[in-house]
Amino acid sequence: MNNKIWLSSPHMGGNELNYINEAFEANWVAPLGPNVDGFENDLKVFLNNDVEVAALSSGTAALHLALIQCDVKFGDEVICQSLTFSASANPIAYLGATPVFVDSEFETWNMCPEALETAILERLKLGKRVKAIIVVHLYGMPAKMDELCSIASKYNIPVIEDAAEALGSNYKGKLCGTFGRFGVLSFNGNKIITTSGGGALVCTNQLDKNKTIFLSTQARDEAPHYQHSEIGYNYRMSNVSAGIGRGQMEVLVNRIDSRREMFQFYSRIFSKIEGVNLHAAPNADFYSNHWLTAITLNPEICKISPEKLRLYLASKNIECRPIWKPMHLQPVFATSPYYGTNNSEDLFNTGLCLPSGSNLTDSDRNRIEEALFEVLSK
Numbered sequence: 001m002n003n004k005i006w007l008s009s010p011h012m013g014g015n016e017l018n019y020i021n022e023a024f025e026a027n028w029v030a031p032l033g034p035n036v037d038g039f040e041n042d043l044k045v046f047l048n049n050d051v052e053v054a055a056l057s058s059g060t061a062a063l064h065l066a067l068i069q070c071d072v073k074f075g076d077e078v079i080c081q082s083l084t085f086s087a088s089a090n091p092i093a094y095l096g097a098t099p100v101f102v103d104s105e106f107e108t109w110n111m112c113p114e115a116l117e118t119a120i121l122e123r124l125k126l127g128k129r130v131k132a133i134i135v136v137h138l139y140g141m142p143a144k145m146d147e148l149c150s151i152a153s154k155y156n157i158p159v160i161e162d163a164a165e166a167l168g169s170n171y172k173g174k175l176c177g178t179f180g181r182f183g184v185l186s187f188n189g190n191k192i193i194t195t196s197g198g199g200a201l202v203c204t205n206q207l208d209k210n211k212t213i214f215l216s217t218q219a220r221d222e223a224p225h226y227q228h229s230e231i232g233y234n235y236r237m238s239n240v241s242a243g244i245g246r247g248q249m250e251v252l253v254n255r256i257d258s259r260r261e262m263f264q265f266y267s268r269i270f271s272k273i274e275g276v277n278l279h280a281a282p283n284a285d286f287y288s289n290h291w292l293t294a295i296t297l298n299p300e301i302c303k304i305s306p307e308k309l310r311l312y313l314a315s316k317n318i319e320c321r322p323i324w325k326p327m328h329l330q331p332v333f334a335t336s337p338y339y340g341t342n343n344s345e346d347l348f349n350t351g352l353c354l355p356s357g358s359n360l361t362d363s364d365r366n367r368i369e370e371a372l373f374e375v376l377s378k
């Protein structure tokens with residue numbers, strides 16, 4: 001059997017172990033230390049220096065702390081893109097708040113501005129407290145931030161950007177993760193860079209960063225003994241994980257280039273196969289890191305369903321993944337309100353994510369290309 005071609009797997013740069021060794025030699029094996037400070041600074045510089053970054057144990061933790069700082073409490077509502085990974089929505093439920101799901105538009109596959117405004121107007125009319133809007137940049141594709149942010153500010157609701165998949169993407173030259181009151185990054189194993197598990201909260205100012213660190217380290221008041229006036233969390237990134245992150249930051253730009261080359265590779269293939277549409281940038285305002293290349297199959301032209309295609313490629317030891325199943329269709333969120341039509345459902349039903357790793361070889365690409373032509377060009 002051929003080696004397995006993964007959807008997206010970790011890709012070390014080479015220096016990660018040096019940073020980890022430094023941590024061991026200085027015995028900084030704790031959720032603080034020089035690698036944590038260094039990694040935060042690397043991210044801040046990468047994000048153009050006008051933000052503050054707090055390194056945390058996961059992207060999910062970052063979302064949780066963002067919601068807390070947007071004052072989300074029991075009984076409040078938070079608007080959230082429906083077409084996303086469940087981690088975007090779960091922290092809303094941690095706080096006893098209700099997620100209100102909003103549909104996607106077909107150009108970017110992200111939150112539809114019209115559906116967002118409809119949702120806000122109706123929730124406000126019902127007397128609900130809408131405390132935040134979680135916008136996702138799916139698979140690295142920036143959402144329509146001008147439209148979404150202007151609606152959010154019209155109603156004075158803070159935006160939390162879930163940029164977990166979009167480190168290095170930008171919209172009109174502004175990097176994803178730097179638009180909202182908060183931005184969320186993830187360094188889980190299959191993201192564009194990894195710390196084996198980790199995340200970060202991008203803050204607009206030093207006070208928010210301080211508060212984030214305070215909450216992530218059990219909310220200790222300033223006192224010689226352990227004193228607490230608020231509920232705290234154990235969400236800080238460890239100095240060992242941050243060492244991996246520092247090594248990964250040295251190669252982030254290369255990783256973005258490689259992912260974007262994977263997208264070009266698929267563009268060439270599907271220019272020769274009818275009925276397959278790529279999740280492509282609508283115009284030059286949108287610059288995707290193409291963390292994952294996704295496609296939709298036109299059911300009238302393609303003789304194969306996305307699930308059959310996935311299984312066929314799996315039989316060739318090539319891993320693909322369905323599009324995220326929209327949150328409003330998930331049993332766990334069955335009672336949550338939803339605004340939109342069937343766009344996200346259509347994308348789920350017709351779409352598929354293709355292997356997109358930065359570490360795929362020419363021989364991997366040949367295997368993928370051969371398999372796609374075999375099954376789709378009939």
Ligand SMILES: *Cc1c(COP(=O)(O)O)cnc(C)c1O
Nearest residue numbers: 058059060085087088164186188
């Ligand atoms: C990965 C991911 C998260 C969560 O990040 P973790 O670090 O795995 O907790 C949140 N939102 C989206 C869209 C993601 O892809």
